[in-house]
Amino acid sequence: MSNKVTLSTIADSLGVSTATVSLALRDSPLVADATRARIKEAAARSGYIYNRRAASLRTSRSGIIGVLVPDIMNPFFAEILLGIEEELGLSRQTFFLCNHRDDISVQKNFLETLLQFGADGVIVSPAIGTTAADIKAIEDTGLPVVMVARWVQGSRAPVYRGDDKKGAYMVTRHLIELGHRKLAFIGGRRETSTGNDRREGFLAALEQAGIEYDPALQIGTERTRKAGYESVRKLFGEKPDCATAIVCFNDLLAIGAMSGLRSLGLEPGRDVAVTGYDDIAEAEISAPTLTSVWNGQQRAGQLAARAMVSILSGDRDIGEVRLIEPELRARQSSGGKIG
Amino acid sequence: MSNKVTLSTIADSLGVSTATVSLALRDSPLVADATRARIKEAAARSGYIYNRRAASLRTSRSGIIGVLVPDIMNPFFAEILLGIEEELGLSRQTFFLCNHRDDISVQKNFLETLLQFGADGVIVSPAIGTTAADIKAIEDTGLPVVMVARWVQGSRAPVYRGDDKKGAYMVTRHLIELGHRKLAFIGGRRETSTGNDRREGFLAALEQAGIEYDPALQIGTERTRKAGYESVRKLFGEKPDCATAIVCFNDLLAIGAMSGLRSLGLEPGRDVAVTGYDDIAEAEISAPTLTSVWNGQQRAGQLAARAMVSILSGDRDIGEVRLIEPELRARQSSGGKIG
DNA sequence: GGGGAAATTTAAATCGATTTGATTCTTCCG
DNA sequence: CGGAAGAATCAAATCGATTTAAATTTCCCC
Numbered sequence: 001m002s003n004k005v006t007l008s009t010i011a012d013s014l015g016v017s018t019a020t021v022s023l024a025l026r027d028s029p030l031v032a033d034a035t036r037a038r039i040k041e042a043a044a045r046s047g048y049i050y051n052r053r054a055a056s057l058r059t060s061r062s063g064i065i066g067v068l069v070p071d072i073m074n075p076f077f078a079e080i081l082l083g084i085e086e087e088l089g090l091s092r093q094t095f096f097l098c099n100h101r102d103d104i105s106v107q108k109n110f111l112e113t114l115l116q117f118g119a120d121g122v123i124v125s126p127a128i129g130t131t132a133a134d135i136k137a138i139e140d141t142g143l144p145v146v147m148v149a150r151w152v153q154g155s156r157a158p159v160y161r162g163d164d165k166k167g168a169y170m171v172t173r174h175l176i177e178l179g180h181r182k183l184a185f186i187g188g189r190r191e192t193s194t195g196n197d198r199r200e201g202f203l204a205a206l207e208q209a210g211i212e213y214d215p216a217l218q219i220g221t222e223r224t225r226k227a228g229y230e231s232v233r234k235l236f237g238e239k240p241d242c243a244t245a246i247v248c249f250n251d252l253l254a255i256g257a258m259s260g261l262r263s264l265g266l267e268p269g270r271d272v273a274v275t276g277y278d279d280i281a282e283a284e285i286s287a288p289t290l291t292s293v294w295n296g297q298q299r300a301g302q303l304a305a306r307a308m309v310s311i312l313s314g315d316r317d318i319g320e321v322r323l324i325e326p327e328l329r330a331r332q333s334s335g336g337k338i339g
Numbered sequence: 340m341s342n343k344v345t346l347s348t349i350a351d352s353l354g355v356s357t358a359t360v361s362l363a364l365r366d367s368p369l370v371a372d373a374t375r376a377r378i379k380e381a382a383a384r385s386g387y388i389y390n391r392r393a394a395s396l397r398t399s400r401s402g403i404i405g406v407l408v409p410d411i412m413n414p415f416f417a418e419i420l421l422g423i424e425e426e427l428g429l430s431r432q433t434f435f436l437c438n439h440r441d442d443i444s445v446q447k448n449f450l451e452t453l454l455q456f457g458a459d460g461v462i463v464s465p466a467i468g469t470t471a472a473d474i475k476a477i478e479d480t481g482l483p484v485v486m487v488a489r490w491v492q493g494s495r496a497p498v499y500r501g502d503d504k505k506g507a508y509m510v511t512r513h514l515i516e517l518g519h520r521k522l523a524f525i526g527g528r529r530e531t532s533t534g535n536d537r538r539e540g541f542l543a544a545l546e547q548a549g550i551e552y553d554p555a556l557q558i559g560t561e562r563t564r565k566a567g568y569e570s571v572r573k574l575f576g577e578k579p580d581c582a583t584a585i586v587c588f589n590d591l592l593a594i595g596a597m598s599g600l601r602s603l604g605l606e607p608g609r610d611v612a613v614t615g616y617d618d619i620a621e622a623e624i625s626a627p628t629l630t631s632v633w634n635g636q637q638r639a640g641q642l643a644a645r646a647m648v649s650i651l652s653g654d655r656d657i658g659e660v661r662l663i664e665p666e667l668r669a670r671q672s673s674g675g676k677i678g
Numbered sequence: 679g680g681g682g683a684a685a686t687t688t689a690a691a692t693c694g695a696t697t698t699g700a701t702t703c704t705t706c707c708g
Numbered sequence: 709c710g711g712a713a714g715a716a717t718c719a720a721a722t723c724g725a726t727t728t729a730a731a732t733t734t735c736c737c738c
Contacts, residue, residue, distance in 0.1 A: 006725085017689075018726090019688055032686060053401070057393050057693045057694065057695095058692070058724085097436040117391050117433075287598040346696095357718090359717055396695080397722070397723050
């Protein structure tokens with residue numbers, strides 16, 4: 001209750017020095033057990049609040065880790081966050097979250113703020129337009145950087161992510177094996193590494209099957225349910241038979257796409273096959289259930305966080321499992337397993 | 340690039356005192372224009388990074404606002420965050436986000452951390468189980484508290500939220516006017532103020548219409564898509580005609596519920612009416628489109644943030660529009676407007 | 679009981695920005 | 709030219725915890 005309890009308040013009340021109090025509270029073996037007990041008791045009783053800014057000013061360690069993601073509303077990134085949260089919680093690190101919305105100036109501002117607060121490290125899924133030089137600039141200030149989900153051409157910072165190209169290849173191949181020859185691809189914007197990689201996987205599968213690709217069937221858009229809905233209405237609104245299958249960049253688009261198909265009187269999984277990517281929780285309970293690719297985003301978040309913790313504790317070896325093996329999850333929407 | 344640039348680095352290089360540098364960088368009218376220009380130029384050139392912990396140690400103002408929400412994956416809270424973010428961005432405040440997952444110990448830990456960092460204020464949507472005494476305890480440390488979306492019985496901290504009772508009444512009434520007499524209610528857990536309020540609104544509408552309520556038709560569960568899906572399968576799996584309409588606590592449940600109905604061969608909006616709550620972006624593009632209640636969550640976030648900013652800048656009058664008027668958004672899923 | 683090793687405790691410097699009261703420098707007018 | 713008012717700058721204290729070298733106490737054994 002009393003207005004400001006500091007180390008010296010406690011020290012004075014007990015007739016010891018602040019040095020002793022500081023050491024005692026941090027369980028230093030230097031102080032006698034009896035003294036430690038007295039001090040801890042006094043601290044608790046007086047409602048002492050540890051002042052991190054003072055401590056961190058002195059030690060230049062803040063216990064803060066910055067986490068930047070493009071879109072927390074997107075379950076893909078929300079699941080990454082879950083993984084990060086879980087792992088950082090274990091080592092009692094606090095994190096500052098930034099939702100940069102792929103706006104590079106938001107990202108930049110936040111990084112600046114992190115520096116001002118003396119953050120210990122950054123875990124980032126970089127915004128569209130981030131360059132290797134940008135990443136380098138952060139590292140040059142002494143802030144270790146770990147990337148997650150997205151990577152940046154030319155940067156040597158560690159990245160934890162699913163193998164997007166391989167996963168996209170797998171799901172496309174799945175559709176081709178079911179007999180589809182006219183495949184649309186939605187949401188593969190080239191500006192992000194994931195967009196590029198998944199697109200490449202898609203094209204690789206087509207090429208391998210000798211299918212020529214029709215660029216008109218590729219709509220690069222936002223990656224929201226709404227975008228999926230609208231893209232499908234645009235594509236199929238005019239020509240309902242333009243394609244028999246839709247490969248979506250992610251599950252959100254796929255869910256929107258299915259809704260879009262229905263609004264046109266087409267039944268997803270029967271009239272048109274639809275696949276997603278990421279295998280978010282919703283994929284299992286959509287109607288029809290959604291064929292997707294498990295991408296291990298939660299695991300990627302975990303690994304990235306663990307790597308950061310290792311780096312901060314001085315390890316140089318931060319584990320080399322950085323590319324997560326994707327898994328196809330065939331469900332009703334691709335028509336592969338209707339019923 | 341040089342390793343640590345501080346105020347005195349700059350001061351030395353220019354042959355002035357740190358006092359002058361500090362004042363100049365903060366645009367104090369005390370320093371001469373020419374001097375200010377020289378100093379700013381030197382700061383920029385040397386890559387000076389403002390050290391907030393040092394500043395905040397001295398001033399005891401940190402520029403940090405803590406924001407706590409139950410679940411960032413839930414679009415309802417994500418939209419609140421959007422509002423908060425937008426508003427705080429305007430006044431260049433940083434915020435620490437905590438996703439407490441309705442775990443009261445997570446909430447407690449985070450509040451402790453905020454105190455240690457010397458946060459200036461807290462905007463919170465309290466976890467289940469939070470008491471007025473808990474809120475009081477925070478306020479007693481000198482941290483101003485503003486609540487959003489949820490309120491706590493007995494607490495006098497300002498709350499910005501939609502009028503849940505009224506909204507639930509409106510949507511239930513809408514169904515009754517369409518002729519429904521057997522209404523189920525999903526997700527109205529009593530532990531949160533929103534759950535309670537919406538449930539009361541629902542019951543009020545029934546009572547007013549002279550409909551007796553069947554407790555078996557009320558399933559209180561999680562508030563996820565998955566829970567909606569499963570609840571419906573439980574209710575309608577055994578007795579497909581147990582109800583003709585489902586009032587869901589929120590849109591997520593409603594979307595899951597529609598999916599659940601479909602999986603049982605029932606068509607939402609035709610065989611069974613479904614309504615949601617919150618009017619999240621997805622409501623408009625689900626198939627069928629979802630009847631919901633606009634709850635103004637983004638606006639609530641904005642207002643809460645604005646109130647916090649006012650409080651911090653010393654205003655005592657923080658505006659009294661704290662209860663947002665809900666609006667019914669009738670769409671296809673309630674069968675009120677099929678086609 | 680003396681001496682030295684081991685165990686405790688402490689004084690004081692430090693981290694970097696802010697702020698106040700004092701000092702120095704300008705201006706300008708009588 | 710003297711000096712008062714105003715402008716610009718500065719020295720030094722301060723915020724609160726950490727840390728190191730030094731001081732003090734305790735302990736043990738001969």
